[in-house]
Amino acid sequence: MIHLRGITKRFGDYPALHGIDLDVAPGEFIALLGPSGSGKTTLLRIIAGLEFQDSGTVLLGGEDVSSLPVAQRHVGFVFQHYALFRHMTVADNVAFGLSVRRGKDRLPKAARHARAEELLRLVQLEGLGSRYPGQLSGGQRQRVALARALAIEPRLLLLDEPFGALDAKVRKDLRRWLRDLHKQMGLTSIFVTHDQEEALELADRVVVMNQGRIEQIGAPDAVYMNPETPFVSHFVGETNRLPVPGTAAGSEIHFRPHEITLAPDGAEALLVDNVFRKGAVWRAEGLLEGSGQFVELDLPSSGEAPRLGQTIRFNPHRARMFNANGDQTQGETR
Amino acid sequence: MSMAPTSESPLARAALITVALVFLGFFLLLPLLAVFSEALRQGAGPFLDALHTPDALAAIRLTLLIAAISVPLNMVFGVAASWAITKFQFPGKALLITLIDLPFSVSPVVSGLIFVLLFGANGLFGAWLAEHDLKIIFAVPGIVLATVFITFPFVARELIPLMLEQGKDDEEAAISLGANGWQTFWHVTLPNIRWGLLYGVLLCNARAMGEFGAVSVVSGHIRGETNTMPLHVEILYNEYDFVGAFAVASLLALLALVTLIAKTVLEWRFGLHAGARH
Numbered sequence: 063m064i065h066l067r068g069i070t071k072r073f074g075d076y077p078a079l080h081g082i083d084l085d086v087a088p089g090e091f092i093a094l095l096g097p098s099g100s101g102k103t104t105l106l107r108i109i110a111g112l113e114f115q116d117s118g119t120v121l122l123g124g125e126d127v128s129s130l131p132v133a134q135r136h137v138g139f140v141f142q143h144y145a146l147f148r149h150m151t152v153a154d155n156v157a158f159g160l161s162v163r164r165g166k167d168r169l170p171k172a173a174r175h176a177r178a179e180e181l182l183r184l185v186q187l188e189g190l191g192s193r194y195p196g197q198l199s200g201g202q203r204q205r206v207a208l209a210r211a212l213a214i215e216p217r218l219l220l221l222d223e224p225f226g227a228l229d230a231k232v233r234k235d236l237r238r239w240l241r242d243l244h245k246q247m248g249l250t251s252i253f254v255t256h257d258q259e260e261a262l263e264l265a266d267r268v269v270v271m272n273q274g275r276i277e278q279i280g281a282p283d284a285v286y287m288n289p290e291t292p293f294v295s296h297f298v299g300e301t302n303r304l305p306v307p308g309t310a311a312g313s314e315i316h317f318r319p320h321e322i323t324l325a326p327d328g329a330e331a332l333l334v335d336n337v338f339r340k341g342a343v344w345r346a347e348g349l350l351e352g353s354g355q356f357v358e359l360d361l362p363s364s365g366e367a368p369r370l371g372q373t374i375r376f377n378p379h380r381a382r383m384f385n386a387n388g389d390q391t392q393g394e395t396r
Numbered sequence: 397m398s399m400a401p402t403s404e405s406p407l408a409r410a411a412l413i414t415v416a417l418v419f420l421g422f423f424l425l426l427p428l429l430a431v432f433s434e435a436l437r438q439g440a441g442p443f444l445d446a447l448h449t450p451d452a453l454a455a456i457r458l459t460l461l462i463a464a465i466s467v468p469l470n471m472v473f474g475v476a477a478s479w480a481i482t483k484f485q486f487p488g489k490a491l492l493i494t495l496i497d498l499p500f501s502v503s504p505v506v507s508g509l510i511f512v513l514l515f516g517a518n519g520l521f522g523a524w525l526a527e528h529d530l531k532i533i534f535a536v537p538g539i540v541l542a543t544v545f546i547t548f549p550f551v552a553r554e555l556i557p558l559m560l561e562q563g564k565d566d567e568e569a570a571i572s573l574g575a576n577g578w579q580t581f582w583h584v585t586l587p588n589i590r591w592g593l594l595y596g597v598l599l600c601n602a603r604a605m606g607e608f609g610a611v612s613v614v615s616g617h618i619r620g621e622t623n624t625m626p627l628h629v630e631i632l633y634n635e636y637d638f639v640g641a642f643a644v645a646s647l648l649a650l651l652a653l654v655t656l657i658a659k660t661v662l663e664w665r666f667g668l669h670a671g672a673r674h
Binding site for chain 2: 111162
């Protein structure tokens with residue numbers, strides 16, 4: 063469906079993207095995940111045609127659209143702040159893409175209205191067509207923006223931080239709703255997020271980006287369980303990092319707070335200086351004896367809470383080792 | 397009774413308000429009242445007669461004509477410049493922003509002189525113009541040019557901050573939905589900026605009708621032909637026709653008041669600056 067080859071982009075002296083290759087299959091739900099400045103939004107805008115790459119090609123459905131402007135790419139784009147036309151009613155917003163058509167593609171007014179109504183029903187905003195965007199809640203506006211993008215029957219749906227401006231509860235509901243909608247419509251979709259939880263929950267595949275490069279592409283479970291670079295290990299999920307004694311400088315062992323076994327004769331000893339409940343587990347934080355490294359551990363909350371000042375001995379039972387270049391030198395150790 | 401932490405003592409507040417009111421009354425209200433009282437000193441009859449002289453009527457007509465030409469021109473220029481500055485990246489953008497402010501920072505007399513130097517008899521294009529029997533300086537085209545130059549910043553200055561604040565998202569959304577440039581401007585951009593534009597046009601119009609310095613340099617003060625209202629006021633005043641001078645001046649003052657009221661109504665009705673993005 064989408065094939066990106068060698069996409070590069072600079073903004074003045076600032077390199078935003080370095081040679082991005084990405085393939086997306088029809089019907090896939092893809093998350094572009096990365097911190098701000100990683101180039102994820104730039105990549106999304108290049109796929110849409112709102113921005114143009116300096117070099118590389120963009121293929122949509124086998125067609126080279128590298129130099130086509132957004133208006134001719136037939137993609138639906140949902141903006142982070144919705145970009146609803148505030149002087150138009152919700153129905154007119156949704157029908158905008160149909161009403162600007164000229165010539166033989168132009169539907170009669172009644173048909174455009176019927177289509178807008180149909181889309182509003184799809185996004186569960188039936189009956190709100192005569193309101194103005196200013197009279198809607200954040201979550202409702204988001205759904206209007208989605209309906210407006212879907213009205214042009216796009217071959218691809220692109221969403222820029224779709225839940226960024228919403229509060230936590232609405233965000234969670236909308237997330238599930240979008241997931242269902244995607245399944246129901248079978249549309250190929252790509253969304254940008256800096257929220258790993260969102261990416262892992264929604265996407266079929268997660269594309270982790272950092273400093274204009276793709277660090278790893280994979281199913282959420284694979285990205286979480288088998289991060290291929292120190293950045294992914296650190297950015298997706300929580301990770302403890304320990305320097306490896308007796309190896310080249312910069313080598314690190316990464317393990318997640320729950321990837322440990324308690325053992326009275328464990329190799330590591332944590333001196334607990336903070337404890338709190340983190341959902342279903344106890345989170346104990348503190349410095350390791352010897353190396354003085356800061357570490358977080360998850361302990362079953364069925365047991366007693368760890369005490370401050372207590373020493374917890376443990377072994378990481380599953381860990382990854384990276385050398386100073388960020389190459390993985392060893393998979394699951396110990 | 398508790399006081400807000402940032403508020404001054406009642407005494408200081410009263411003093412500040414008094415100073416502001418006295419200053420305002422002395423420098424704004426008093427002159428305004430003087431204009432109308434001088435104009436009506438000998439009653440309504442002489443006031444109306446003064447406005448009915450052929451020269452006064454010609455000055456009013458010319459002023460309206462100048463405004464009718466320069467305001468629409470600057471509306472188009474202002475929108476185009478603001479659009480270019482806020483929606484595109486291009487080299488020389490900073491220079492363009494500075495240039496837009498030039499008429500504000502240059503003395504109007506200098507602005508007028510620029511056109512004399514360009515189009516006057518001894519000016520850069522003077523010989524060529526004379527050859528083709530075209531008259532710009534000491535004629536209506538020169539007055540239009542000077543007025544357009546002087547009033548150029550009003551619309552752009554009003555729109556640039558507004559359009560910067562609104563960003564490009566709405567326009568990008570429109571083109572992603574298949575709208576062309578004109579549809580995007582007409583259905584999305586223009587509705588977003590309409591009140592700011594109207595406000596800029598009002599200010600532009602007030603200045604176009606009231607401009608003295610630049611117009612004075614290029615007009616040549618030909619009675620009944622190239623005298624605008626402000627120039628006519630000066631001529632009458634210099635001839636000791638005080639009622640006539642103040643009668644025409646009161647028309648200009650009235651225009652200023654109408655502009656102020658319209659501006660206030662706009663701000664109150666649409667929260668122009670408080671909530672441009674509602």
